[in-house]
Amino acid sequence: MFEALSSSFSNAIRKIRFKDDEKALxxxxxxxxxSLLKADVHHKVVKELLQRVELDTKRAGIGKENFLKALEKNLTEILSVPGKQGFVFASKPPTVVLMTGLQGSGKTTTTGKLAYYLKLRKKKVLMVAADLQRVAAVEQLKQIASQIEVDIYADENEKDPVKIAKNALDMANKNLYDVLLIDTAGRLAIDEELMKELKNVKNAVNPDEVFYVADSLTGQDAVRSAATFNNEIGITGVILTKYDGDSKGGVALGIAHQIGVPLRFIGTGEKMPDLEVFIPERITGRLMGAGDIESLAEKTAAVIDEKKAKKISKKLQKGKFNFEDFLEQLESLKKMGSLKSLIGMIPGLSNMAGALKDIDLDNSKEIKKIRAMINSMTPKERQNPDLLNNSRKRRIAAGAGLSQQEVNKIIKQFNNAAKFAKKFSGKKGMQDLQNMMNQMKHMNIPR
Incomplete structure (x- = not known):
């Protein structure tokens, strides 16, 4: 996501080699x-950031460390505006959220992603199909609801989005839903009719949140449209979509600062798990190459069941980790989103994210081969990998459409992974892993 900007910061930092060198600064x-202008950061934001960094660096004394600290501090301040972070629940459920945005911004898909995010956190969610302008919007939301197994309220006989929103709110109150997500109409451009409809829906349900979904690929147009929606309707947060496809990335640096409304989430891929909370301090860490262990831990906690994790840990310690466990862990990884976004959270590895942009935990050839191989095993073979002699491997290879050499390679990878995991499965191992992660987190990677 941020590899281009992160690389730019690293290049700038390397320019300062000696202390008190004003030319280098x-x-x-x-x-x-x-770099910032090329990344489509607004020129006023760039000017303000550079002035702050220069002033703070000179005040502390010109040098690489002080420049780095000044850049880190002021980046965080530029990204931060007063307001909420992530998803904040109302004191009394349901928390009502109005999803707004222009056509093509990814609003309906983002409604599904947000529902999935909340579902993973054990919340009962009701999505509402109130976008009656786009012909396929209701059907699209129905398909998403079926895919992520979340409830939906839709009434194709009703043509008034206000009535749909009010009826959905009644249903949410009666059936004790935690969150109500209302997908509203968009237009190809902002017009009076759209604003009137959104105001009527807003007045009817009195939402706790009004999220504006903006397409990051439109650059500064996303900022201008978000500002208009904020002035006309009043929004409480912005969600940037298609950020994985935005090689520039600069819109995220300026949008909150320019419109005075916090950036709450970023869409990092096409799949339902590909939605990340935007927390300025953590994003700054990733921009500076220090990773984001906190977000990675939160994603893991939301997906991996604690009891199952303890069970797997015990199996690893006893050397009883099998292919059924391995397949289960692969399925858990799928729920965490794109591999590229996960790698970007690990300290020191963010520069690898670009190279991994085409690796998909759902569709990569290697993952498909592993699944095919495991699915070609008998239950006993899955539970006891030691049974896999040459004749069994030949049968498995034939059933999976693989060569025996490929089967041997996957089994070798599985054994190596099991050995590595066993090393870190005990108390001492977990402490060693935590210490290693803490050390990586505080390494000055780009300096």
Missing amino acids: KKALSELKK
């Missing part, structure tokens, strides 16, 4: 300016 700031 000017070169670093010039490099930073070019």
